[in-house]
Amino acid sequence: MSSKSMNWAEVRKRLSKYDQQHLIKWVGELTKEEQELLYGDLLELDLAKVQRCYEEAKVTLSDSNEMKDERLKPLDDSICGSTARNKKHVDEWRRRGLEKISRGEVGVLLLAGGQGTRLGVPYPKGMYDVGLPSSKTLYQIQAERIMKLQSLAKAEFGNDCIVPWYIMTSEYTKDRTLQFFKSHKYFGLNSKNVIVFEQNTFPCLDYEGKIILDQKNRIARAPDGNGGLYTALVNSDYNVLKDMRRRGILCIHVYCVDNILVKMADPVFIGFCDEKEADCGAKVVRKSSPTEKVGVVCVLDGKYQVVEYSEISMEIAEKRNSDGNLLFSAGNICNHYFTIDFLEEVCNKHESHLSHHVAKKKVHYIDESGSRIEPPAPNGIKMEKFVFDVFQFSKNFVVLEVLREDEFSPLKNAPGAAKDTPATCRASLMDLHYRQLLAAGGVVVDENGSPLPLIPRDTNGTSSRVECEISPLLSYFGEGLTKLCKGKKFTQPIILETNGPSAKS
Numbered sequence: 001m002s003s004k005s006m007n008w009a010e011v012r013k014r015l016s017k018y019d020q021q022h023l024i025k026w027v028g029e030l031t032k033e034e035q036e037l038l039y040g041d042l043l044e045l046d047l048a049k050v051q052r053c054y055e056e057a058k059v060t061l062s063d064s065n066e067m068k069d070e071r072l073k074p075l076d077d078s079i080c081g082s083t084a085r086n087k088k089h090v091d092e093w094r095r096r097g098l099e100k101i102s103r104g105e106v107g108v109l110l111l112a113g114g115q116g117t118r119l120g121v122p123y124p125k126g127m128y129d130v131g132l133p134s135s136k137t138l139y140q141i142q143a144e145r146i147m148k149l150q151s152l153a154k155a156e157f158g159n160d161c162i163v164p165w166y167i168m169t170s171e172y173t174k175d176r177t178l179q180f181f182k183s184h185k186y187f188g189l190n191s192k193n194v195i196v197f198e199q200n201t202f203p204c205l206d207y208e209g210k211i212i213l214d215q216k217n218r219i220a221r222a223p224d225g226n227g228g229l230y231t232a233l234v235n236s237d238y239n240v241l242k243d244m245r246r247r248g249i250l251c252i253h254v255y256c257v258d259n260i261l262v263k264m265a266d267p268v269f270i271g272f273c274d275e276k277e278a279d280c281g282a283k284v285v286r287k288s289s290p291t292e293k294v295g296v297v298c299v300l301d302g303k304y305q306v307v308e309y310s311e312i313s314m315e316i317a318e319k320r321n322s323d324g325n326l327l328f329s330a331g332n333i334c335n336h337y338f339t340i341d342f343l344e345e346v347c348n349k350h351e352s353h354l355s356h357h358v359a360k361k362k363v364h365y366i367d368e369s370g371s372r373i374e375p376p377a378p379n380g381i382k383m384e385k386f387v388f389d390v391f392q393f394s395k396n397f398v399v400l401e402v403l404r405e406d407e408f409s410p411l412k413n414a415p416g417a418a419k420d421t422p423a424t425c426r427a428s429l430m431d432l433h434y435r436q437l438l439a440a441g442g443v444v445v446d447e448n449g450s451p452l453p454l455i456p457r458d459t460n461g462t463s464s465r466v467e468c469e470i471s472p473l474l475s476y477f478g479e480g481l482t483k484l485c486k487g488k489k490f491t492q493p494i495i496l497e498t499n500g501p502s503a504k505s
Contacts, residue, residue, distance in 0.1 A: 006039045018047040019210070026216035026370060034217040041219055045203070045211075053202075053383055054209040057358045068307060069316045073299040074327050075399055081272050082401040089272075095156070096274055097267025101149065102157035105250040108146065108265045111334070111387065112177065112257040113170035113199045113223040120414035124173040126257045127180050128411065130422040132429065133469050133493045138257060138411070139180065143187035144472035145264040152476055153267075163265050164247055165189065166240060167196045168232055170223035174198050197240055199228040204363045204380045212380050213366040220363050225384025226256070226334070230351040233343065241347065244340055252343070254387065256334040258411040260425040261432065263477060272400050273337045280394035281337035284330040285404040290317040295388075297330040297399055303392035306332045330399055332388060333408045346390045354390070356383040406432060427465050434468040436478035437494070441486030444468070444494070451489075467493035474498050 008027060015021040023042065027035060083090055100106050116125045126139040136144075146163050153161050169177050178196055181187075186194050201221035203211045214220035224231075233240045244252065251273070253265045263269070266283075273281040282297050291314075295306040309317070312328065319327040363380035367373050391397055402408075409428030412420035437444070444452045444466055456466055474496055475481055484496065 006035065008039075011039065011042055014047065015042070018051055020047060020050075023211060023213060023219065026213075026366070029370070030217050038217040045219075050203055050205070050211065051209070053356050054205055056356055057205070057381060057383055058209075060356070060358045067313045067316075068300060068311045069313050071301050072307065072312070072316065072328070075298060075330055079276075079397060080330075080399045080401065081276075083268060083406075084401070084403055090268055093268045093271035093275065095267075096271030097265075097269065098153045098156050098271075100251070100270055100274060101163060101265060101267060102153040102159040102161050104159075104161050104248050106265050106270055107164040107166060107244060107247070107249045107252045109166040109229075109252050109254045110142070110168065110257055111226045111229065111254065112167055113173055113226070113228070114257075115170075115172050115223070118413050119411065124169070124177050124180070124257070125411060126177065128422070130260065130411065130426045130429075132426055133467055133495050134471070138260060139177075140184070140187050141260065141472060142262065142264055143189055145262075145476060147188055148472050148474075148476045149265055149267070152479075162190075162193050162247075164193045164195060164244075164249065166244075166252075167194065168199050168226075168229055169196055170199050171201060171221075172223070195240065195243060197232060197235065197238055199232040200224050200235075202383050204361070204382055206365075206380050212363050214364050215372065216366055216370065220365065220380070222361075222382040223384075225357065226387040227354055227385025227389055229254070229387055230343075230347050230354070230385075230390070234347045241340065241344060249340060251337060251339045254334075254336045254338060256410070259333065259335070259408060260411060260429050261407050261409045262335065263407060269335075269337060269400055269402075273398055276396065276398045278337065278394075278396045278398040279339045279342040280391060280396070281398045281400065282330075282388070282391070283333060283335035283337075283400050283402055283407070285333055285402060285408050287326055287329045287331045288404070290314065290326060292331065295332040296328045297332050297388075297391075298328055304394060304397045305391060306386070306388045330401065333410075334387065335407075336387065342394065346393060350390065350393050354385045357386055358383055430465055430468050433470040433496075434466045436470060436475065436481060437468055437485055437490070437496070439478060440481035440484070441488075442481075443487075443489050445489045445491055447491070449489070468496075469494065470496045471498060 008024065012021055012024060015023055030038065112124060112126055114125065119125060119128065121128060127137050129135050129137050146165055150161055150163055167177065174196060181194060202224045204220040204222055206212055212220040251270065253270065255262050269283055284297055287294060293309050295308050296312065297306055300307055317328065321327055359382045360378040361380060361382050362375045362378050365373055365379065409425050410420050411422065411425045415421055415423065446452060452466065
């Protein structure tokens, strides 16, 4: 783009119409290259959309403390299942799901566009090593689970099959993610079956609706939330939905990158949803208490929704059923099932009707003197769409409750925080694997050869963790361990790999 082709007078006129002319305040100080970058950025701005979204945001901010008690209803039992309460059906669901996987009808889609600010690292969360004995990252653990699932489906039904892995990134995570996978040779997966695509971004605004400048020649932007999935799927650069159709995929399992216990394309969940002929489904865990800060899957104004904990009064949050369980207990863990038909309908008919959610954030900005400032407190808003906001469009929605200790332990916060840290994730995975080892007949002994109790305790009487890690390539959900473990003794640290345990046995 030549300097002659840049019509700054026209740009100023367009910006002034929406009171955003401050965006070109520093143009006179920019180099030609910097001007070209800013000019191109401004040309792509849909200022009418920005203004419309800000007006929505003002309403959302003013209603943020509104309780929705009178508009809420709990989920009906007829749409709900449970791996704990419906144990006799679990094997049937698993087999049904594995059969669909064996036919190549199932894909997985990872939501990995977030910047991981709370975790305090400058790289994508999937690259994080929580400190397992094997030093495996989240990406490697998930890749290996896919590989094991493919082999399980083949062993059960005799078909070579592929579970394609779609990874939605953002401009902040895409390049690093691709580089990481290439450098690790896709952890044994065929690169053609790992499809990395990018979600859109949206300008960050101050509380008056002004677009924030991150640099003198660059607008501050943030990923448009995990609900940005529905525009990213049909992006003109690469249509992911068409790729799914081409591969013969009929349904997709969608999840967030930070859950170390996630079961990739969980055949139990897939089989449950398929048996119910659902077009949309959600995995949930039971809320640990009325005050747990987690969204609740329920019915709002007659439609299935996730309602934030802050939108429910304590009186309603504490209500219980006749069996003593919380009335609104279905905690959302961002773990969803969609048919491809449903996704196409959402992308083509409903995406434009999804509302933006508002998050107050600290956003770097250029001050009046031209200095770049890192604010000490939230100074702006990021507007996002949420992946679960499409539940309302489902014609046959279902919910499967799973055990938290088996399937949900998110990595949200940096070391030292109270919860959802690398330490809590590491402990959750090793606790699960320890239980699986014991269930397979293994025994863990101390340095004197004495068996450890089921819940080991240290000298102070507090519970302590057993260092036990089972490779996903060896076992997907605890299956197939009996031959390796039954009647054998193990000492810590225990790492069970496909070539046998690395601990004494």
